[in-house]
Amino acid sequence: MLQSLKNTWFFNVRGDLLAGIVVALALIPEAIAFSVLAGVPPKVGLYASFCIAVITAIIGGRPGMISAATGAMALLMVNLVDQHGLQYLLAATILTGVFQLILGQLGIHRVMRFVSRSVMTGFVNALAILIFMAQLKELGTLSWQPMQVGDTSINIPVIEFMHWAVYAMVIAGLGIIYILPLFTRIVPSPLVCILVMTAIAMYFGLEIRNVGDTGALPDSLPYFLFPDVPLNLETLMIILPTVLSLTVVGLLESLMTANIVDDLTDTESDKQRESKGQGVANIVTGFFGGMAGCAMIGQSVINVQSGGRGRLSCLVAGVVLLMMVVFLGEWVSQIPMAALVAVMVMVSIGTFSWSSLTNLHAHPMSSNIVMIATVTIVVLTHNLAIGVLAGVLLSTLFFANKVGRLMYINSTLDESGQVREYRVIGQVFFSSAEEFVAAFDFREAVSRVVIDLHSAHFWDITAISALDKVVIKFRREGAEVEIVGLNEASATLVDKFGVHDKPDALKRLSAH
Numbered sequence: 001m002l003q004s005l006k007n008t009w010f011f012n013v014r015g016d017l018l019a020g021i022v023v024a025l026a027l028i029p030e031a032i033a034f035s036v037l038a039g040v041p042p043k044v045g046l047y048a049s050f051c052i053a054v055i056t057a058i059i060g061g062r063p064g065m066i067s068a069a070t071g072a073m074a075l076l077m078v079n080l081v082d083q084h085g086l087q088y089l090l091a092a093t094i095l096t097g098v099f100q101l102i103l104g105q106l107g108i109h110r111v112m113r114f115v116s117r118s119v120m121t122g123f124v125n126a127l128a129i130l131i132f133m134a135q136l137k138e139l140g141t142l143s144w145q146p147m148q149v150g151d152t153s154i155n156i157p158v159i160e161f162m163h164w165a166v167y168a169m170v171i172a173g174l175g176i177i178y179i180l181p182l183f184t185r186i187v188p189s190p191l192v193c194i195l196v197m198t199a200i201a202m203y204f205g206l207e208i209r210n211v212g213d214t215g216a217l218p219d220s221l222p223y224f225l226f227p228d229v230p231l232n233l234e235t236l237m238i239i240l241p242t243v244l245s246l247t248v249v250g251l252l253e254s255l256m257t258a259n260i261v262d263d264l265t266d267t268e269s270d271k272q273r274e275s276k277g278q279g280v281a282n283i284v285t286g287f288f289g290g291m292a293g294c295a296m297i298g299q300s301v302i303n304v305q306s307g308g309r310g311r312l313s314c315l316v317a318g319v320v321l322l323m324m325v326v327f328l329g330e331w332v333s334q335i336p337m338a339a340l341v342a343v344m345v346m347v348s349i350g351t352f353s354w355s356s357l358t359n360l361h362a363h364p365m366s367s368n369i370v371m372i373a374t375v376t377i378v379v380l381t382h383n384l385a386i387g388v389l390a391g392v393l394l395s396t397l398f399f400a401n402k403v404g405r406l407m408y409i410n411s412t413l414d415e416s417g418q419v420r421e422y423r424v425i426g427q428v429f430f431s432s433a434e435e436f437v438a439a440f441d442f443r444e445a446v447s448r449v450v451i452d453l454h455s456a457h458f459w460d461i462t463a464i465s466a467l468d469k470v471v472i473k474f475r476r477e478g479a480e481v482e483i484v485g486l487n488e489a490s491a492t493l494v495d496k497f498g499v500h501d502k503p504d505a506l507k508r509l510s511a512h
Contacts (some may be wrong), residue, residue: 017313022306024316028335028344029070029099030068033214038088042218044086048290052293054315055280064303068317080092090290091286094227095240096282098283099244112271119395122375129379135345139162162209172197185491211333217326220326224288252388254275255271278294298344301351366398403431403433406426407424410441424452427459428457429460446479454495461497465497
C-alpha cells in the first residue's frame with residue numbers, strides 16, 4: 001500500500017510541488033479570462049479550475065496532465081449563459097459530466113484511433129497559435145479611428161501600445177525562462193520569472209496591468225449547491241445542445257492532450273479512466289458552482305516542462321490556486337500580467353511542432369494538407385471540434401483514395417483463345433469499385449471467363465455490387481463465368497448481398 005502510494009503520488013515530490021505552484025500561478029488569469037469569456041463571474045472559473053484539477057488528480061488516468069476551466073469549453077457556453085443565466089450553466093455542467101462518465105464507461109477513447117498524426121499535429125499547432133494570439137491583447141489594442149481624407153471621413157486601424165515597462169518585463173521574463181535553465185534547474189524558471197517580475201513591479205510601483213485588474217477574486221471556499229432550475233423536459237431541451245457540444249469537445253481535447261503528454265513523458269496512460277475522471281470532475285464542479293472544463297494542453301506543457309510528472313502536481317496546482325486566490329488574494333493580485341504573458345509565450349513556443357514546418361518538403365502532400373487545414377479551421381473558428389472533425393474527414397478521404405489505387409487487375413488468354421483469366425490484386429471497396437468494373441473487357445468474344453480473387457478482398461456492398469455487375473455483363477455476352485479464390489470474409493459478404501447467382505439477378509442488380 002505504502003509502496004503503491006509512493007509510486008503513484010510521491011515519486012517526484014519536489015518536481016511536482018514546484019511545477020504545481022507554477023501551474024497554479026498561470027491558471028489564475030486564464031480561469032478569470034475564461035469566466036469573462038463565458039459571461040460568468042470570475043469565481044465560477046476559479047472554482048471550476050480547483051474542483052476539476054483536484055478530482056482528475058485523484059481519479060483521472062493521466063498523471064501530470066492539468067485539467068481545469070478552458071477557453072474551448074467557455075466558447076460553447078456563451079449563448080446558454082446569455083439567454084438563460086448561470087444556474088442553467090451549472091445544470092449543463094453536471095449533465096455534461098454524466099454524459100462523459102457514460103461515454104467513458106462505453107470506451108469512447110477508442111475513437112481516438114481515427115485521429116491521424118497529421119490531425120494531432122494540426123491540433124497542437126493551432127492551440128499554440130491561439131495561446132500566442134490570446135496574449136496579444138496584453139501587448140497592445142487595435143482600434144478604428146476616423147480620419148478625414150479630403151471631404152471623406154474614413155476609419156483607419158490604430159494600434160494603442162502599452163506602457164514601455166510591459167514590453168521590458170516580457171523580454172526580461174523570457175530571458176529568465178530560457179537562460180536560467182542553462183545554469184540551474186533546481187527551481188522552475190517560469191516560477192522565478194513570476195516572482196522576480198512581481199517583486200520588480202511592486203518595488204518600483206510600476207503602473208501596469210496586473211492579475212487584480214482582470215477581475216475580483218473570490219473571498220470564500222466553494223460550497224455545495226444544487227442548480228436552481230426546474231427539473232423538467234423544458235430545462236433538458238434548453239441545456240441539451242450545449243451539453244452535447246461540451247461533452248464532445250471536452251473529451252476530444254482531454255484525450256488528445258493525454259496523447260501529447262504521453263509523448264512528452266514517454267509513458268502510457270489509461271484513456272478510459274481519464275474519460276470517466278473528466279466526467280466525475282464536471283459533475284462535482286457543477287455542484288460546487290463551477291463551469292465545465294477539460295484538460296489544458298498549455299498548462300499540461302508548463303507542468304511537464306517544469307518537472308511535474310505525477311498526480312501530486314495536478315493536486316497541488318488546484319489546491320494552491322484556491323489557497324492563493326482566497327487567502328493570498330492581495331498578493332496574487334499584484335502579479336503583473338506581463339510576467340504571465342512571458343510564461344504563456346514560452347508555452348506557445350514549446351507547444352508548436354516546429355518540425356512540422358521543416359518536414360513539409362519530406363512528408364506526403366496529403367499529410368501536409370490535413371495538418372494545414374486543421375490548423376486553419378481551428379484558428380479561424382476557435383472551435384477545436386470543427387477543426388479536428390475536418391482533419392479526420394480529409395484524412396479518411398485521402399486514405400480511401402490511396403488504398404483504392406492499390407488495386408489492379410491483369411489477365412491472360414489461353415492458347416485456344418476462348419478462356420480469359422482475370423487476376424484481381426488489392427482491396428475492392430467503394431473507392432475502387434468503379435475501376436474494378438472498368439478493368440474487364442466485356443466485348444471480347446470468349447466462351448469462358450475465370451476471375452481469380454486469391455489476392456483480393458471485398459469490403460462492402462459497393463464492391464459486391466461491382467462483382468455482380470461484372471458477372472452478369474459477361475453472362476449477357478454469352479460467356480461462362482467462374483469465380484475462384486474468394487476468401488472467407490469476402491465470401492460471406494457475397495453470400496449475404498450478392499445477386500449474380502440468384503434468380504432474376506439482373507432485376508435484383510438494377511434494384512441496388
